[in-house]
Amino acid sequence: MPTLTNRQIVLRRRPHGLVAPEDTELVTAPAPEPGDGEALVRTTYVGIDAAARTWLDDQPGYLPPVGLGEVIRAAGIGEVVQSRCAAYSVGDIVTTLTGFQEYTIVRDDLFTTPVPGPGDQVDQLAVMSIYGPTGATAYFGMTGIGRPQPGETVVVSAAAGATGSVAGQIAKIAGARVVGIAGGPHKCRAVVEDFGFDACIDYRNEDVPAALRQHCPKGVDVYFDNVGGPILDAVLGRLAHKARVVLCGVISSYLTGEHPGPANYVNLLAKTALMQGFNALDEWGRFDEAFAALRGWEEQGLLTHREHIFDGIESCVDALNGLFTGANIGKTLVRLAGS
Amino acid sequence: MPTLTNRQIVLRRRPHGLVAPEDTELVTAPAPEPGDGEALVRTTYVGIDAAARTWLDDQPGYLPPVGLGEVIRAAGIGEVVQSRCAAYSVGDIVTTLTGFQEYTIVRDDLFTTPVPGPGDQVDQLAVMSIYGPTGATAYFGMTGIGRPQPGETVVVSAAAGATGSVAGQIAKIAGARVVGIAGGPHKCRAVVEDFGFDACIDYRNEDVPAALRQHCPKGVDVYFDNVGGPILDAVLGRLAHKARVVLCGVISSYLTGEHPGPANYVNLLAKTALMQGFNALDEWGRFDEAFAALRGWEEQGLLTHREHIFDGIESCVDALNGLFTGANIGKTLVRLAGS
Numbered sequence: 001m002p003t004l005t006n007r008q009i010v011l012r013r014r015p016h017g018l019v020a021p022e023d024t025e026l027v028t029a030p031a032p033e034p035g036d037g038e039a040l041v042r043t044t045y046v047g048i049d050a051a052a053r054t055w056l057d058d059q060p061g062y063l064p065p066v067g068l069g070e071v072i073r074a075a076g077i078g079e080v081v082q083s084r085c086a087a088y089s090v091g092d093i094v095t096t097l098t099g100f101q102e103y104t105i106v107r108d109d110l111f112t113t114p115v116p117g118p119g120d121q122v123d124q125l126a127v128m129s130i131y132g133p134t135g136a137t138a139y140f141g142m143t144g145i146g147r148p149q150p151g152e153t154v155v156v157s158a159a160a161g162a163t164g165s166v167a168g169q170i171a172k173i174a175g176a177r178v179v180g181i182a183g184g185p186h187k188c189r190a191v192v193e194d195f196g197f198d199a200c201i202d203y204r205n206e207d208v209p210a211a212l213r214q215h216c217p218k219g220v221d222v223y224f225d226n227v228g229g230p231i232l233d234a235v236l237g238r239l240a241h242k243a244r245v246v247l248c249g250v251i252s253s254y255l256t257g258e259h260p261g262p263a264n265y266v267n268l269l270a271k272t273a274l275m276q277g278f279n280a281l282d283e284w285g286r287f288d289e290a291f292a293a294l295r296g297w298e299e300q301g302l303l304t305h306r307e308h309i310f311d312g313i314e315s316c317v318d319a320l321n322g323l324f325t326g327a328n329i330g331k332t333l334v335r336l337a338g339s
Numbered sequence: 340m341p342t343l344t345n346r347q348i349v350l351r352r353r354p355h356g357l358v359a360p361e362d363t364e365l366v367t368a369p370a371p372e373p374g375d376g377e378a379l380v381r382t383t384y385v386g387i388d389a390a391a392r393t394w395l396d397d398q399p400g401y402l403p404p405v406g407l408g409e410v411i412r413a414a415g416i417g418e419v420v421q422s423r424c425a426a427y428s429v430g431d432i433v434t435t436l437t438g439f440q441e442y443t444i445v446r447d448d449l450f451t452t453p454v455p456g457p458g459d460q461v462d463q464l465a466v467m468s469i470y471g472p473t474g475a476t477a478y479f480g481m482t483g484i485g486r487p488q489p490g491e492t493v494v495v496s497a498a499a500g501a502t503g504s505v506a507g508q509i510a511k512i513a514g515a516r517v518v519g520i521a522g523g524p525h526k527c528r529a530v531v532e533d534f535g536f537d538a539c540i541d542y543r544n545e546d547v548p549a550a551l552r553q554h555c556p557k558g559v560d561v562y563f564d565n566v567g568g569p570i571l572d573a574v575l576g577r578l579a580h581k582a583r584v585v586l587c588g589v590i591s592s593y594l595t596g597e598h599p600g601p602a603n604y605v606n607l608l609a610k611t612a613l614m615q616g617f618n619a620l621d622e623w624g625r626f627d628e629a630f631a632a633l634r635g636w637e638e639q640g641l642l643t644h645r646e647h648i649f650d651g652i653e654s655c656v657d658a659l660n661g662l663f664t665g666a667n668i669g670k671t672l673v674r675l676a677g678s
Contacts, residue, residue: 228605233600247605247607247608253605259602259604259605260600261572261599261604263599265601265614266567266586266598268614268616269586269587269588269589269616269617271616273616274614275614276607276612276614277606277608277610277611277613278608
């Protein structure tokens, strides 16, 4: 078998703010050969998540920082092309930490999940949007911590994004009134028209506290927060009694590394409310439960997904930067091979 | 029956910071006569809680602000001296919102609880410290939200105070290592020697983040917060995985009305942790359960209480100000009549 070449984007310098051209380098290396208990996966789609930006900083998190010279970490999907691992056969589709590269070695571990069914019949876009870590994050955050009840008011920030769009739809399915927050009229229209939210606040063009008073006259029972910063503070100032605040991300601070403290956290006390962080990986053993519920809803036409797709490994950095500047709706992906 | 006189402290002006002499007035009025379904209670002890200061501001909370000209609200204990209410007999001891006054009318409502047993055998100090709202607050906050496990590290702020001292002892009983935070060597000594905490950080004379690193090398599993402000932020910066932060009070802001936001709230996300406010009144129906548990621990010698007692209604304002400036240890009370 001829040696496969593996194009990779490696980190050369830690970025400040957006990732600059000098911060990364596209390199070509031979694809690694799987050892015993390993398999080789060819990446189909690299998932572009805001969390990936945090891994480029030299800060401890739930995963260690990407080292200088290392491939940039990202969750993706691909096809097993060689296997010396009992868990995977050639042709299987798996989700794993592909990184920004064309080939990656996988093992039978926490980060790698085979997708059931014949590989050529797998809807890889649906897996990246719903039946993978993104969908699981929305599901466990909303159903495990948010627990929306019929008639309650739920607010979701970054509502046009991959996680927010699914989280809000789950709250709608639970019978809640759902208000999104997103940046710009294009995203807000998609949040209401495509994802079925009851309303969407355009934080770039509206006064968020005033809009929250208008759209949430009885207060906010559940807030699914992807952004932190002044928007979190505004929603905390509008909590209803026994509200639940789901901390899923802090996009507003990923470029600056600064987290302004939300002064309205005291409302958690006044309103007997809860604010909780979570990581879907903690619920790894229950992913099948999440995917079964999500699939049922999709089959009933209650849950939809959209993808914003870039082409070619050269696009990975632009796609990542675009999460902070762009007009992406739904899950942002970079296609590396045909699916 | 001769008309009883009722000395009362009423609010004349909303205080800024500590309560100034001009903010209140001591007035004498006839004691009210109970109507149908009411009883008259002679106050034995007024409980002095930091929350009482918040009720003097014109800010909505879980109870409305005290109006100008109204008696200052406070939870206390007293004896039923006249009754036209089936729930209470003359001679009963009850806890209720006595306010800063000698006599108060009570009904069969959420805020009034008869203390079991013959009135002359009731230990009213123990009721104010443990078998009343203060003890219930410590109990439900620590057991319901904190849920300390054997070997975990628990931090309690305002550890020498009424609620903190009981909350910390409950965590010790649960098998946790308990570190207090208090102001000054006098309080810190009491926290360790009288209340049995494993250590106490003197926030006036020590660097709190450094002391937390020293005393909590594996991080903080449970934080029972009475103070907010920079101390809350410091403890949030030291959370362990799956930590629980119990929001019980914000003493640091009661005089200023300003709540600096804790920037380290993002650690709730990084550590999959929870921060929850609560109000013991929400658990009203379970107070008997709390008191039974607390009584069992006291009888086993595992739980102790201390009181800091002022004498005479003229002392009420000084006692309240003393919570923010003084060396009070345990529950602060003002004695109005013999018990």
